[in-house]
Amino acid sequence: MNKKYVVFKDDDAGVATPRLKKWIDIVLKNDGKAAIGLIGKYMKNQELIEYLNSLDKDKIEIFCHGYYHNHFPYLYKKLTKSKETPKTEFNKNFEKHDSSLKQYREDESKYLASSTVSFGPQGNIWNQDVIDALVQNDFKMMFSWEKIKGDIFTIPLSFNYKQNSLEDFIEEYKDHKDDEIVTLQFHHAKLTEEQFDFLSDVIDFLKNKEKRVFVTPSELLKLVSK
Numbered sequence: 001m002n003k004k005y006v007v008f009k010d011d012d013a014g015v016a017t018p019r020l021k022k023w024i025d026i027v028l029k030n031d032g033k034a035a036i037g038l039i040g041k042y043m044k045n046q047e048l049i050e051y052l053n054s055l056d057k058d059k060i061e062i063f064c065h066g067y068y069h070n071h072f073p074y075l076y077k078k079l080t081k082s083k084e085t086p087k088t089e090f091n092k093n094f095e096k097h098d099s100s101l102k103q104y105r106e107d108e109s110k111y112l113a114s115s116t117v118s119f120g121p122q123g124n125i126w127n128q129d130v131i132d133a134l135v136q137n138d139f140k141m142m143f144s145w146e147k148i149k150g151d152i153f154t155i156p157l158s159f160n161y162k163q164n165s166l167e168d169f170i171e172e173y174k175d176h177k178d179d180e181i182v183t184l185q186f187h188h189a190k191l192t193e194e195q196f197d198f199l200s201d202v203i204d205f206l207k208n209k210e211k212r213v214f215v216t217p218s219e220l221l222k223l224v225s226k
C-alpha cells in the first residue's frame with residue numbers, strides 16, 4: 001500500500017432507514033464509498049433488503065453488525081450508571097457468537113445479493129472468542145479500536161463523526177493525518193441536520209485536499225493481501 005485510504009463505516013442499518021438513505025445519497029453524490037453495518041434480524045424487512053440489494057456493492061458494501069443487537073450498550077451503561085461493560089451479543093462465549101454469525105450467514109444466503117467479508121460488533125464490544133467464531137464463519141476482517149490478534153485483519157477505527165463543523169472535523173483529523181488508513185465511524189440514526197449538511201465538505205476535503213482514496217472493506221482486503 002503506498003497511497004492513503006479512507007473508510008466510512010456506518011452502523012445500524014435496519015433502524016432509521018430514511019436517514020440511512022439520506023446518508024448514503026450524500027456519500028454517493030460526492031463519489032464516496034462506504035461500509036454499512038446491517039443488523040441481521042432486519043433482513044426479513046423486504047423493503048430494506050430490496051433497497052440494499054439495489055446499491056452498487058463496489059461503492060456501498062454491507063458488513064455484519066451482529067444478528068440481534070438487542071440493546072444499545074452505551075445507553076444501557078448511562079441509564080443504569082453501571083461501570084461494567086454490559087453483556088452484549090459478542091462478549092459472551094464461542095457457542096453464542098458462532099450461533100449469531102451462523103444465523104446471519106443463513107439469512108444472508110436467502111436475502112442478500114452478495115456475501116460479506118467484514119464484521120463490526122455492536123458498541124465495538126467483543127472478546128477473543130469472537131475471533132475464532134469469525135474465522136469459523138468465513139469472515140476476513142473486523143473493525144476495531146485495537147489491533148486484533150489472530151487470523152482476522154483489523155480495520156482500524158480512527159474516530160467518530162460527531163463534530164459540528166468542517167473546522168472541528170479538520171481539528172480532530174489532524175491526529176490521524178499520517179495514518180495509512182483512516183476509518184470514520186458514523187451512526188446515521190444519531191446525526192444532526194448540521195452534521196448531514198457538512199458531510200459533502202468532509203468528503204471533498206478527504207478526497208481532494210488530503211488525496212485519500214475511498215475504499216470498501218473488500219477493496220482493502222485485496223490491498224492488504226498483495
Ligand SMILES: [Zn+2]
Nearest residue numbers: 011012122123
Ligand atoms: Zn450498533
